[in-house]
Amino acid sequence: MTAAPLLATRNLRKHFSLRGGLLHRVQAVVQAVDGVSFEVHAGETLGIVGESGCGKSTTARLLMRLVTPDAGDVVFDGAPVGRPGGLGLRDLRRQMQMVFQDSYASLNPRLPAAMSIAYGPLVHGVPRSSALKRAAGLLEAVGLRPELFANRYPHELSGGQRQRINIARALALEPRLLILDEAVSALDRSIGAQVLNVLIDLKRRFNLTYVFISHDLDVVQFVSDRVMVMYLGKVVEIGPVEEVYGHPRHPYTRALLSAMPSMDPDHRIQQAPLGGDPPNPINPPSGCRFRTRCAFAEDVCARREPPLGGVPGPLTVRGGLTPPSCSPAHDAACHMLVPGSGHTRAA
Amino acid sequence: MATTPADGALPLLLPDEALARARAGNSYWKNVWERLREDKVTIAVTLVLLAIILLAVFAPLVVWHDPLVGSAFTRLKPIGTERHWLGTDEVGRDLWARMVYGGRLSLLCGVLPVFLALLAGGSLGILAGFTGGFLNSAIMRSMDVLYAFPSILLAIAICGILGSGLGNTILALTVTFIPPMVRISESVTAQVRSLDFVEAARASGSRTLPLLRYHVLNNVLGPILVFAASLISISMILAAGLSFLGLGATPPHPEWGLMLNNLRPAIWVAPMTAALPGVMIFLTSMSFNLMSDGLRQAMDVRL
């Protein structure tokens, strides 16, 4: 594929300072997201997995610009975000929307469902009656009958229904990319499956691109085309979903997948389990952050950070002279994969 | 037809009604209204208040003596005297007239300062709660300085130094109530601001003004109004207290606190008459308190 990606980020970084003490001095820094780069192509679903605290949700908020990054670039459809001459915030938010995890807290308890959905278009200048009509259409699209649900309040709805309303609300602005931050994690399995099917259906109908964040490996496998694994604020592996799940190359990914109960008695996974204590994002280990729990860690892992599949390529900017990014490769950030890195297992 | 379960939950409906209700939606305020309807105490108290307010508003119609005119011949007549059914005060003025007109002043001193403090303090508080950062600190720290004075002290300080009179009283009480209003508005707004749906609304590219209108105000006004209602009774008691000290309304205005002070010497001679203004203050203040309590209970709906 040589088409430019719809969304690309490079070296995103966000650190949170913790203040305390007598003069409210900065006492520690939480390195939530540290140098994250990836691309999302139009029409695909990129899954993002990792344990709690790995920086997935912060990454989502950085993409939506709900939180300002300390460093790094975000490029949407060729236009840099947040730069003069590039894409403004308001325009960005017309094209990229987000669905949050807590379906109840995401809805204003004082507004009926139709108003919650119509709010987005309303503030962008759409007249009230058309906005409400669009809301009714979207309710239909997510599988809720408008005559019954348009005037319902959040406390009168079930979790699955609320999440559908959240999806409808996200779609009201006709975005091109939807970020789903643990969107089905709080729902019962069966309800979550229904909502997932709605999402898949909508993606096809409206030509959407998804970024699907979850800690649930099964769900991500079901829904994604490519998947990205994060650990402690860094990307450790990225690639097509069958590749990553079938032949994981990073020790962390392998450990994660081995923790999944295998359904196939002939394919019992026999990797070394995760050892050591989960480290603190305030004081991450030097070099490769996973080394304290990695069964294959060596000196080189403490000295240098492993790059993600070689040298990171330049971002594509519309009208620029730089070549387009490469095809969806399967990359992992581990010294064992880099020839000549100094690791005994490197090729 | 609805059946009311005994434990105070909302009434059950028959299937058709339920369907119609589901279509119409069951908003928060509708919930509150239904709970209020079941609360007999609050209804009774609200009716009492309405009666007092109506009497005060239509004073000229229900009173047939001039509250400011007295006669030395009719001093301190007891309750039930012919032509003065509540008796007269120490200067011979009709007590019923003074009570009703006094109601005007006392209600004014109760409601107006709270209303003004609500406008000023509420806006400041919502602004502080919503913006956060430096503006928030600046506003809240200034309020902290005013908070350092016990309420009555602040009111006395302002009235004592600026002079007595109704205008100064209302000014003093408004200033006294602005810090609590700012504090509660800020607290509630800051809570709402951190909720997910506000973040979601911001994520849809909304500007600040519609965000405030559709998402913040309708969640914030409820608790603020309940708090303001509870301040009214304090305002009335403080205003009457100021008049009692000679700092509030000046003679010959019929203000309940002032009447209390003037009738004090009469307690040896006509105790019922002397106690009457206090009873009115008590009644009105209690009604406001009970009403605001009832409102708070109705609004504390766990949805």
Place this chain on the structure above:
Amino acid sequence: MWVYALRRLLYAIPILLGVSLVVFSLIRLAPGDAADLLIPPEAPKEVAAAFRARFGLDQPLHVQYVKWLRQVLSGYLGVSVVSNRAVAGDLFNALGNTVVLAVPAALLGFTLGVGLGALSAFNRGTNLDKVFSATAITGVSLPHYWMGIVLVAVFSVVLNALPAQGMGPPGLPKTWEQLRHLILPVVTLSLIPMGVVSRLVRASVLEILSHEFVGALQAKGLWRRRVLFHIMKNAAPSVLAVMGLQFGYLLGGSILVETVYNWPGSGGLMNLAIFRRDVPTLSATILVIAAIFVLINVLVDVLQAVIDPRIRR
């Protein structure tokens, strides 16, 4: 925790400065200054000008403020326009008398408040609850100065059992004669704290009872008294905070009750000062009481932080 206490104390300093600024501006806002009060209007302007120059009244405001502040911090609170004595001495005497009133009133009000509130909460919905709640709301809605008048009418006029006014022999109450003078004012003053604390305790206990952990404690088989102890420990922070505030109000807001009973406390002093337009006395009293209130607030905050570890930031 010491860090928090220190930080809280440091923070009180700008507040106190702000308070002094407010008091100072109120003084200056008073129509007419000392020159207008003491010099007859027919005197030539030079006399007034000389007077102002001598007492520093013609200097710019911030200079006056600094001078005044330095005086205050060194303990000099001005001279009463009326009695021509130093304010400081009279004020501290009067404050002492107010404390004699405030402490028993606080103890009575808080004890009754906690008792009534807790009993109400544990017997929620019963007639007992209704009666106690009615008592509490009466305490809050009643104009307590009016109640004082009524009590005087009943106990002094009709029954002739207790003195109607005054403090009796000065000093700490040791004799029965002194205690007799104390009873009615203390009861009157305790009404509001009783009402406020009772309502708060009832609400807090009800809220805690609704938490799941109480059910867990009872399921563990803890004896009722132990569960009670746990509940009280949880309710303590906010109740203590309000108690501290109420004590501050008792000290600062006693003026009405002291007026009714002619009690020679700080409130009575203020009342006289208002009546005689004695601005130095009035402003000094307000300043000192506000300063004490600020310190009580600091104490209450630190106490809350000691009890509830979540508060220490």
